[in-house]
Amino acid sequence: MDVIVIGCGASGIAALRKLHDAGLKVMGLEADERIGGRIRTIEYGDCHLDLGAAWCHGEKDNVVFELANPLGLLGRPDPDNKWYLLSTGQLVANELSESILQAINDEVANAEKNNTESIKDCVRNAAKNNPTLKKNPQLAKYFVEFFEKNSHVGGESDPKLGKSLKGLEECWGCEGEFMLNWKGRGYRTILDVLLKKYPDPSKQISIPIHLKKEVETIKWRTSPSSADANNPLVHVSCKDGSLYAAKSVIVTMSLGVLKERYSNLFNPPLPAEKINAIKNLQLAVLDKIYIDFTKPWWPKSPANFTILWTDEDKKKLGNSWVTEIVGLYSVTQYPNMLLAWIYGEAAIKMEKASEQEVKTEINKMLELFFKKEFKVTPVKNILRSQWGSNPLARGSYSYRSVANEENGGSAIVLSEPLYHANHFPVVCFAGEATSHHRHSAVHGAIEAGFREADRLIASLKK
Incomplete structure (x- = not known):
């Protein structure tokens, strides 16, 4: 051989x-x-779901x-329809939300990379010093927390394990469409x-x-x-x-x-x-939770819900792992389905829960965020990945x-x-x-x- x-x-x-x-x-x-x-x-049904890698990220x-x-x-995606929601059920204006996120992204993009600093330290310093973020400090706090979870910056239990700024320069992206799908x-x-x-x-x-x-x-x-x-x-x-x-x-x-x-x-x-x-x-431990509803309840697809947790609502749910979910996104080829993402230590906790416990916590989250503005249909099924516990x-x-x-x-x-x-x-x-x-x-x-x-x-x- x-x-x-x-x-x-x-x-x-x-x-x-x-x-x-x-x-x-x-x-x-x-x-x-x-x-x-x-x-x-x-x-799953007539098509396929990816519990791991799902998109071809870039072209060049x-x-x-x-x-x-x-x-x-x-296949190329259609433009997202975006909603930004607080856990109180209140919608946050897209223009305001996107200006705050842009300010956070700019701070990270412009930060000096040739050092030993973490991305987490960068964005937390930005919350204190960036003029756009200082205008709405409470809302900015929620978006900074969203950014940290959505970007998987890590370092929850040990700052040394967090993503480094220098790593952003070492890992190169590919130009072109980032969310190319496999047509089912x-x-x-x-x-x-x-x-x-x-x-x-x-x-x-x-x-x-x-x-x-x-x-x-x-x-x-x-x-x-x-x-x-x-x-x-x-x-x-x-x-x-x-x-x-x-x-x-x-x-x-x-x-x-x-x-x-x-x-x-x-x-x-x-x-x-x-x-x-x-x-x-x-x-990184990054997991997916596919939520299959009896029928779609969101106004348009593709749907992109950014969800922002208040400290009060985290406490209401006992700081459950579900309070670390950062977004819900519609799934190509599956009109009744949304995909939730969860990262890090919270993902590990989710993996250890039973499927029924996961479904119960997801329903609590849906009730909090969407009861005011949307009429959510019943959850039919839940599918999840468990990459952290996979030996x-x-x-x-x-x-x-x-x-x-x-x-x-x-x-x-x-x-x-x-x-x-x-x-x-x-x-x-x-x-x-x-x-x-x-x-x-x-x-x-x-x-x-x-x-x-x-x-x-x-x-x-x-």
């Missing part, structure tokens, strides 16, 4: 495709019972767009494209991918003088007792899984700089933290392979967290998979 790819999410599938096309003997090991990783598309220099758009797979097919379509299953299933490439193969150890020789010097292969052992060997491996496990397992997973242990990167980079993910996407700026570590460090003494890359690292400038996105994951495949193709050809 030339290469074993560990983890068959978008990055792993991308690496397998490129290695296969180069004529190498490859195999994928996936701990889950399905491929896709944090792409998880489920069938976006490998997902380059793969999918020529096949006519991507779901993001898993990109996996079919990578495997050449779409548009013609008869042309699907044949790559051995073994499911339910949770890897326990990755062992390799480090130098000609080591005890196993005569065996240059890397050896992979799985929880079910199966063993595999190859010239090299590509590890695409999520950053959250690496955090939990790196000390036992690699033999010999990882170098200090790699461990430092794993510890200081962070993985094969432990979160949703990676980001650069304040700890990175203070202690070092980056996506670039995380992506660096481990080499044999002859400079052959024996253990490579891919996955979205290793994308140098497009971490947090599927296109970054695919880009990283292609990067490591190209590295090994060049090395093996030598």
Whole structure:
């Protein structure tokens, strides 16, 4: 075997495709019972819902767009119809709301990035000093809290874990439409494209991918003088007792899984700089709650409700996790459905609640916000993601933290392979967290998979 790819999410599938096309003997090991990783598309009614990645974010220099758009797979959204609501049920004028949000965004955009400061500190200082925000201090406070949750700035329990300002410069966006949808097919379509299953299933490439193969150890020789010097292969052992060997491996496990397992997973242990990167980079927990109503009650679609919690209403609900929900948005292809987002520690609490408890809390939120201005129809069903508690993910996407700026570590460090003494890359690292400038996105994951495949193709050809 030339290469074993560990983890068959978008990055792993991308690496397998490129290695296969180069004529190498490859195999994928996936701990889950399905491929896709944090792409998880489920069938619901006549269409599909994405519990993980859902939109192709941008066009220029976006490998997902380059793969999918020529096949006519991507749809463009219609302009949103926006409402801004306090938890008292009172509507806030769009012009006022957007001026406050613009002031917050401007403060972050114009802030000095070459430092160790967090985004949270930036916006909280803005609330005290920005002229627009000082005009309406109470309303500005609610919008600052919304911004923090909507931008997933983190640092709730430990400021060092918050998103850094410098990270905004390191992670590059792609120009063009940010919310390109999959026309009801779901993001898993990109996996079919990578495997050449779409548009013609008869042309699907044949790559051995073994499911339910949770890897326990990755062992390799480090130098000609080591005890196993005569065996240059890397050896992979799985929880079910199966063993595999190859010239090299590509590890695409999520950053959250690496955090939990790196000390036992690699033999010999990882170098200090790699461990430092794993510890200081962070993985955000961002969850979705799909709310399916008996019929739509909002005046127009696409609907975009920004919801602003007052301190009094948070207390009324006992500071429940539901008070951390920041918005409700209509769902393409599902006219009866709204999507709620929840982040961080509140998302973890939501994940631990039963489905009935989630439905009860959602109904409390709907009653508070919409009883005055809208006539809400009954909730028929609730579907949610649970990325934080998923042992094969432990979160949703990676980001650069304040700890990175203070202690070092980056996506670039995380992506660096481990080499044999002859400079052959024996253990490579891919996955979205290793994308140098497009971490947090599927296109970054695919880009990283292609990067490591190209590295090994060049090395093996030598």
